[in-house]
Amino acid sequence: MLQTFSNPPEILTFGEAMTMFVAGSPGKLSEIEHFQRRIAGADTNVAIGLARLGFHVGWLSRVGSDSFGDFIRHTLESEGLDCRHLHTDTQHPTGLLFKERALGGADPKVEYFRRGSAASHLTTEDARDIDFTALRHVHATGIPPALSTSARELAFHTLEQARNSGASISFDPNLRPSLWASEADMRDTLNALAARSDWVLPGLSEGQLLTGQKTPYDVAGYYLDQGASAVIIKLGPEGSYYRGNLDGQEEHFTVPGCRVAEVVDTVGAGDGFAVGIISALLDGYSARHATQRGNLIGAQAIQVVGDMEGLPNRNQLQTLEASQQAV
Secondary structure (H helix, E strand, O other), X not given: OOOOOOOOOOEEEEOOOEEEEEEXXXXXXXXXXXXXXXXXXXXXXXXXXXXXXXXXXXXXXXXXXXXXXXXXXXXXXXXXXXXXXXXXXXXXXXXXXXXXXXXXXXXXXXXXXXXXXOHHHOOHHHHOOOOHHHOOEEEEEOOHHHHOHHHHHHHHHHHHHHHHOOOEEEEEOOOOHHHOOOHHHHHHHHHHHXXXXXXXXXXXXXXXXXXXXXXXXXXXXXXXXXXXXXXXXXXXXXXXXXXXXXXXXXXXXXXXXXXXXXXXXXOOHHHHHHHHHHHHHHOOOOHHHXXXXXXXXXXXXXXXXXXXXXXXXXXXXXXXXHHHHHO
């Protein structure tokens, strides 16, 4: 039974959800006959993860007036998302992607069919009915501003409105260089969005590219100087690095990664990490606890096929955290 909402969302995410076809077996995509249908999108992965933990999450986007758009809407609603701001675009199609089944923990090859998609036609008008005063938090990534000029305007508008209303903001650069006209445009735009955010969540290589700094300490310092209150940097299997002043004074530390028996699908690890960070901070936990939870949920995401299938619900998370503390 789908959940119905009377109150406006407390958390907002926005971007592009796509219908994804995952290869049923390893091999070149050109040779695969059978695929499994799922959904994909960094922003929706985070939204679903937070909704599974009991937060009231709103999703702002567009889908086409087609079967794939219907599938996405139904899937997100069945995951507990508030889709009152998911608009149906009758002029443009829902984006698609095809993903190979990689072996040995390798990053899978992905082919996108998103040019001219409904989500790429997002505009600030799509945010007209959002009650920003009701929001506790907004999560943004660097993907929507890469889709089009109008989607970029929506990204800046949403963060500015959220900031003016007192909501906290997290930002994951989620670099997609192929979507940008130039590296300079990507760097300038994403750094401008990060400067409007409270919690910045780059991978180390992303942070190095965007800031020109080399060490985690200096990458974090760049964003703290721009106004962020915390920077949590993903270090892959080595864990993550925190620098910020969330607990009353500036501190920095590294939290080691969680041991994983088998890496099945690396896609979605960073989104799981974001779910852990955001949920823990909104739950009122310390920066160290949040960083540990980010590592923990990120590790769950890579142990299953699919981008968001490994994200835990609240009971599962409590069990995982209790097990982690017992080690």
